[in-house]
Amino acid sequence: MRTLPRWILLPAGLGALFVILPLIAMAARVEWSGFWGLLTSESSLAALRLSVQTSLTSAAACAVLGVPMALLLARSDARGMALMRSLVLIPLVLPPVVGGIALLYTVGRQGLLGRHLEVLGIHIAFSTTAVVIAQTFVALPFLVLSLEGALRTAGTRYEEAAASLGARPSRVLTRVTLPLVLPALMSGLVLSFARALGEFGATITFAGSLQGTTRTLPLEIYLQRESDPEAAVALSFVLMLVAIVVIALAHRRRSP
Amino acid sequence: MSLVLRAAVAERDVELDLEVAPGETLALVGPNGAGKSTALSLIAGALRPSSGSVELDGRVLADARTWVPPHDRRVTTLSQDPVLFPHLTALGNVMFPLLARGAPRREARRRAHAHLAELGLSALAARRPSQLSGGQAQRVAIARALAAEPRLLLLDEPMAALDVDVAPALREQLRGFLAERTAIVVTHDLLDALALADRIAVLEGGRGVGIGPTAEVLTRPRSPFAARFAGLNLVAGRWDGAQVRLEDGSSLSALCEESPGTQVLAAFRPAAVHLVEEGGLRRTVRALAPRGDLVRAVTEDLAADLPPQEVARRHLVPGSAVRLAVAGEDVTAYEA
Numbered sequence: 037m038r039t040l041p042r043w044i045l046l047p048a049g050l051g052a053l054f055v056i057l058p059l060i061a062m063a064a065r066v067e068w069s070g071f072w073g074l075l076t077s078e079s080s081l082a083a084l085r086l087s088v089q090t091s092l093t094s095a096a097a098c099a100v101l102g103v104p105m106a107l108l109l110a111r112s113d114a115r116g117m118a119l120m121r122s123l124v125l126i127p128l129v130l131p132p133v134v135g136g137i138a139l140l141y142t143v144g145r146q147g148l149l150g151r152h153l154e155v156l157g158i159h160i161a162f163s164t165t166a167v168v169i170a171q172t173f174v175a176l177p178f179l180v181l182s183l184e185g186a187l188r189t190a191g192t193r194y195e196e197a198a199a200s201l202g203a204r205p206s207r208v209l210t211r212v213t214l215p216l217v218l219p220a221l222m223s224g225l226v227l228s229f230a231r232a233l234g235e236f237g238a239t240i241t242f243a244g245s246l247q248g249t250t251r252t253l254p255l256e257i258y259l260q261r262e263s264d265p266e267a268a269v270a271l272s273f274v275l276m277l278v279a280i281v282v283i284a285l286a287h288r289r290r291s292p
Numbered sequence: 293m294s295l296v297l298r299a300a301v302a303e304r305d306v307e308l309d310l311e312v313a314p315g316e317t318l319a320l321v322g323p324n325g326a327g328k329s330t331a332l333s334l335i336a337g338a339l340r341p342s343s344g345s346v347e348l349d350g351r352v353l354a355d356a357r358t359w360v361p362p363h364d365r366r367v368t369t370l371s372q373d374p375v376l377f378p379h380l381t382a383l384g385n386v387m388f389p390l391l392a393r394g395a396p397r398r399e400a401r402r403r404a405h406a407h408l409a410e411l412g413l414s415a416l417a418a419r420r421p422s423q424l425s426g427g428q429a430q431r432v433a434i435a436r437a438l439a440a441e442p443r444l445l446l447l448d449e450p451m452a453a454l455d456v457d458v459a460p461a462l463r464e465q466l467r468g469f470l471a472e473r474t475a476i477v478v479t480h481d482l483l484d485a486l487a488l489a490d491r492i493a494v495l496e497g498g499r500g501v502g503i504g505p506t507a508e509v510l511t512r513p514r515s516p517f518a519a520r521f522a523g524l525n526l527v528a529g530r531w532d533g534a535q536v537r538l539e540d541g542s543s544l545s546a547l548c549e550e551s552p553g554t555q556v557l558a559a560f561r562p563a564a565v566h567l568v569e570e571g572g573l574r575r576t577v578r579a580l581a582p583r584g585d586l587v588r589a590v591t592e593d594l595a596a597d598l599p600p601q602e603v604a605r606r607h608l609v610p611g612s613a614v615r616l617a618v619a620g621e622d623v624t625a626y627e628a
Contacts, residue, residue, distance in 0.1 A: 197375040199362040200336060201389035201440045208363075211388070215379045 059276060066273050067266045074270040082248045083256035083271070087233055090164065090252060094171035094232035095179075095225050101172070102179035102228070103221070107213070109180065110187035121184075128177040135173055136241025143169065144242070166243035167250050171232035178231050179224040186220030187213070223286040230282040234275070294474045295444055299334055299344030299354070306330045306498035312444070317475045319489035319506070321521050326495040328478045332446050335476070336369050337362035349443055363392075368442035372452040374433035376421035382408065382432045383417040389440035407435040411465065427458035431465070438469060445475040451484060463487050482521060486510070494518045512626050513559060524559045525594045527573075528628060531556045536625050542573050545620025556625040562588060564622035565596035567606065572615035577608055589614070 067074070074080065109121055127135055143150045144161040153160060160166050194216060198208045214221065236254040243250040245259065253271060260268040295312040306327040312318045320328045333339035334346055337353065337360065345355035348367065353360045368389075376385050386407050390400035408414050411431045421429055430450070437445060450466065451459045460483075467487045470477075477488050485492055485506060492509040494502040494517060502514040513519040519526035527544070529536040533552035535543040546558050563586065575591035582588075586597040589608060596616055598608075608614070 193373070193375055194377060196338070196362070197369075198377075198388070198392075200367065200369045201392060201436065202363055202366070202368075203388070203392040204363050205361075207392055212377060216377075218379075 062269060062272060062276065065269050067270070070266065071270050074264075074267045075274065077267065079247055079251075079256060079260075080267060080271060083251055083253045084274075086164070086167070086248065086251065087253040090167045090171055091229050091232040093168045094175055095229040097168065097172045098176050098179040098228040098232075099221075099225060102176050102224070103183060103214075105176075106180045106183035106187060107209075110184045111192070124177055124180050126177075127174050128181075132170075132174055132235065132237030132239075133241050136170060136238035136243075139166075139170060139173060139238065139242040161242065162244040162246065162250060164243075164249055167239055167252060170238035170242045171235045174235055174238055175228035175231040178227040179221075182220050182224035182227060183217060186217040190216050226282050226286045230279065233278060293347075294349055295335065295476070296345075296347040297331065297335060299341035299346055301330055301334065301339060302342040304330050304498065308334070308495075308498075309500060310493055310503075312474055312476060314474055315472050316490045317470045317473075317477060317488050319485040319492045320476060320478045320495060321480070321485060321492060321518070322495035323517055325497075326517075327498040328495055329448075330498070331495070332369065332448055332476070332478060335365075335444065336367050336446060337365055366441075366443040367446060368437045368440040368444075369446040369448060370433055370437045370450050371448040372450060374421075374429040376424075376429055376432055376436070378421050380420075381417065382413065382419050382421070382424065385421070385432055386436045386439050389436060393440075404435075404439060407439045408432075410438075411435045427454055427462060430454060430462060434462075434466065434469070443474065445470070445473055447475060447477040447479075447488075449479055449481075450477070451479075451481060482510075482523065485521075492518075494521070511559070512557070512624065514557065514628075519559060522559075524561060525565070527558050527593070529556060529558060529625075530554070531625055536623070538573070542571075544573070544618060544623055544625075546623035546625035547621060548625035550625070550627050555628045557628045558623050558625040560618045560623045561597075562595040563597040564618050565594070565598075565616050566618075567596070567598065567602065568615050568617040570615070572617035575614055575616055577610055577612045577614055579610055580608065591616070 105124065109117060109124070140161060141147050143153065145151070145154055145159070150160065160169065194212050195208050198212045203211065234254060235252070236258065239250065239252060240255055245251045245255045253275060257268045257271045260271065293311045294314040294316070295310070297308055297310045300307040304327070308327060308331055310318070310331065320331060322328055330339065334341055334354070340359065341354055343356070346353040348365065352358045353365055377388065380388065383401070383404055386404035387400045390403055391397070395403065405414070405417065408417055411434060413428065413431055413435060416424060416428060416432070424432065451463060454462060463484065464487070470488055477484060479485055489506050491504060492506050493500055494509065494515055496515060496517055502509060502518055509518060510522040513522050513524055513526055516526060527536070527538055529538040529544070531548050531550050531552060531554045534545070536546050536548070536556055536558045537543050544558055548556060550556055573594070575594060577589050577591055579590045580587055580603065581590070583597055587600050587603045589596045589598055589603070591614070594616060606612070
């Protein structure tokens, strides 16, 4: 701090306000008298339930797919790994709407895989499965990046020691590698859950907005904004609280 | 033989030929880049030989067709860093290799406790690695390595990271454990070699340049590095029946049992060297450094440990010309 010029306090303070002020402004608009009623309306409850369900499923899918990806990216020196790493980042920078369209052309009715699935009687687009796929698509990089970084920092010396003590690769993975990066795995899961919970663009493009089936909380908020602004604010407030809890969790895990 | 390493790694220009007998401890010494780490990597399974083979107890671990993965080699490495698993207690760390080999939990716990007790660590069983001192952590690492019951134990400078006041006790414990075990110790420390090794192999430039019983290598070094490691001066010459004739025309009296005309190496301790006014070996002082209650004068190829009074009286400084002499009884000459 002593080496920093005093004047940077001004832009830094403005930046902090820029982040915090909108949250305060929204919280100030919450109608506390009808708050509970707005949250427990049929459509709100349906959206809430669907969002929690799909986001948890997506986080689990991220773990199943993302942990092996992170392990390979961190530990393999095979050719093409650098390319793989860039590809994994794509959902992070791709506009979610574009992601939704890409998914539509993959597993949609006319899609690359979709038309074969269609023959088998499997319809994915505009179903809850589509919501999970859209959320997993955008959330996966959060888990992979968080875990890959931790794996690189942890290094391979514990794994080499474990092998030298006679542990097979699977045992090294489950008893040494994963326990060592557990904090990063947890924060990666929390982050990908949060990203899935907030997913809007890919979901509305690829899964649509059917109440109880594909209309998650962000979609519900977007729709309510016109017809019932107070309900939209109440639901937004809930998502904001979730975001704060997520940051607290992810941050605590990261700096033990 | 227990271990037979006869392998080359072309990209590192290393070509090794080493054998370790059952129950024997072999010390690997050599300057940095001599191939010591490469040897350990070949044996532990971190590196494939480009030709040749590694065999342990008659089983081929690696050759052109065979590759046994590290976890299946029964070779355990103990390095200067204990690498204890931070998420496990001391006991959990020692149980790890037992569980990895399929011991039931209860049995693993009992045997791990026994290993900890053997190293006097019973009181620390429940501690996490972060709550152990460097010496304690290294002892837990030793207990863990012994629990793995390796056919061959690789020790990579096991004492290098320890405080000087902890190392002697640990070295003594290690000497007990290695007595009946087969092991290879890589070390830069003369005391490690003296205490632990039955034989010493000297590596230089990726090749073995001498191997023999510890006492033999330390009293009759065959390479400049081995001489330095043993703390001896080494010169080469020809034995004429009375003296060793050096290439520069000077000569040294020596104890020698070779027949006249033999090419010999002559070894002598720096402390046996004194300065003379006439004759002797003509050298130039390159550096002076304190050494115990003496001053070590280092010349082009020789070292002399001189009393400080002598250094002061002669005004020795780097650059001073000196004549070095050694009494014949202090010089051992042997066939080169």
